[in-house]
Amino acid sequence: MPQSGLDPAIAAQLRRDAHGLFPAVAQQWDTGEVxxxxxxxxEALHRTLTTGRVTYFSRSRQEYWTKGETSGxxxxxxxxxxxxxGDTVLVRVDQEGPACHTGTRSCFDETRALAAVVVPVxxxxxxxx
Amino acid sequence: MPQSGLDPAIAAQLRRDAHGLFPAVAQQWDTGEVxxxxxxxxEALHRTLTTGRVTYFSRSRQEYWTKGETSGxxxxxxxxxxxxxGDTVLVRVDQEGPACHTGTRSCFDETRALAAVVVPVxxxxxxxx
Numbered sequence: 001m002p003q004s005g006l007d008p009a010i011a012a013q014l015r016r017d018a019h020g021l022f023p024a025v026a027q028q029w030d031t032g033e034v035x036x037x038x039x040x041x042x043e044a045l046h047r048t049l050t051t052g053r054v055t056y057f058s059r060s061r062q063e064y065w066t067k068g069e070t071s072g073x074x075x076x077x078x079x080x081x082x083x084x085x086g087d088t089v090l091v092r093v094d095q096e097g098p099a100c101h102t103g104t105r106s107c108f109d110e111t112r113a114l115a116a117v118v119v120p121v122x123x124x125x126x127x128x129x
Numbered sequence: 130m131p132q133s134g135l136d137p138a139i140a141a142q143l144r145r146d147a148h149g150l151f152p153a154v155a156q157q158w159d160t161g162e163v164x165x166x167x168x169x170x171x172e173a174l175h176r177t178l179t180t181g182r183v184t185y186f187s188r189s190r191q192e193y194w195t196k197g198e199t200s201g202x203x204x205x206x207x208x209x210x211x212x213x214x215g216d217t218v219l220v221r222v223d224q225e226g227p228a229c230h231t232g233t234r235s236c237f238d239e240t241r242a243l244a245a246v247v248v249p250v251x252x253x254x255x256x257x258x
Contacts, residue, residue, distance in 0.1 A: 010243060017146075018147075023152045023166060023217075025154050025163060025166060027161075027163055031161065032156075032160065032161020032162065033161065034154060034156055034163065034219050036212065037152060037154060037212065037216075037217040048245070049243055049244065049245045049246065050245075050246055051246065052246045052247060052248035053248075068256075072256040074253075074256070076247075076248055076250075076253065077245050077246065077247055077248075078247060079242055079245060079247075080242065080243045080245045081237040081238070081239065081241045081242045081243065082237075082241045082243060083165065083166065083236040083237050083241065084229050084230070084231050084233075084236045084238070084241070085236075087166075088152075088166040088236075088237075089243075090163050090237040094250070096256075100213050101213065102213050104213075107212040107213045107214075107217075108210040108211075108212050108217075108219040109210070109213070110210065112210045112211045112212065112213070113208055113209065113210045114139060114178055114209045114210065114211060114218075115178065116177070116178045116179075116206050116208060116209045117178065117179055117180065117181045117206065118181060118205075118206055118207060118208075119181035119182075119205055119206075121205075121223070124203075124205065127197075127201040127203070127225075
C-alpha cells in the first residue's frame, strides 16, 4: 500500500479490497439523496477528511480525482462516517450541481430503476418465532 | 460466473468486480437514511428483484444471505436502481428494526463519524472559469 497521510488510528479500522480500495457513498446531507458511489484508498480518505472536498480514487484511470476539479460540480464535505466493519464510508456532502457525469443530479436517477416486486405492508408474513 | 435467473437485459448492464460482485447501498425509502452497504452478484440481484426482500452475497461466508433471515430484521424492497455505469445498485427499502448487526439502526452510526474539515458555504472559493 502506498504511503498515505491518513491518521493511523483510522487506517487501523479500515478493511480494504485486494487493490487497497473501499466504496464511498456520497449522500446530499440535507435531502438524504444518495448521489453516487465512488472508491477511495487511504490517501483519498485522508484528502477528503482534511481538505473540505471529496477525493476519490478512479479505478479506470488509476488516479486520484477530486470531484468537481474539471466539471465544477464540487462536493463539499459535511461529515464522514465509517461503517461498523470498516469496509465502507458514507460521506455526507453539499453537492454543487449534478453529481453524475451524465448531467443528472444523482447517478441513481429514477430512469435507471429496475422493475421489482414490492410486497405491501399488510401482506408481509410475521417473523417466525 | 454461476448461472443466475437475472433478466439478461439487466445482466448486460452490470459491471462486476473480479469476483462477480458489485456494491449494493440500502437506504430507508422514506427517511433517506443510508442503512448499510452489502454486496450482490447477479443471482442476489435477481432474488432481490423478484422476492420482495433484499438478498446479498456474503464475501466472508461466500453464500447468499437474505437480510433478516436469522435476525428477523428484514429489508422489504421499495425500489431498486442501477447507477449510471452499472457498477452499483441502490436499494430503497423498508427496514424492520436495526439494519446493523451491532444493533444500531444504520451501520453508519453517528458514533462512527470521523473528524473532518468542513468549509463554511461563505468560505468556498468560486469555481475557476
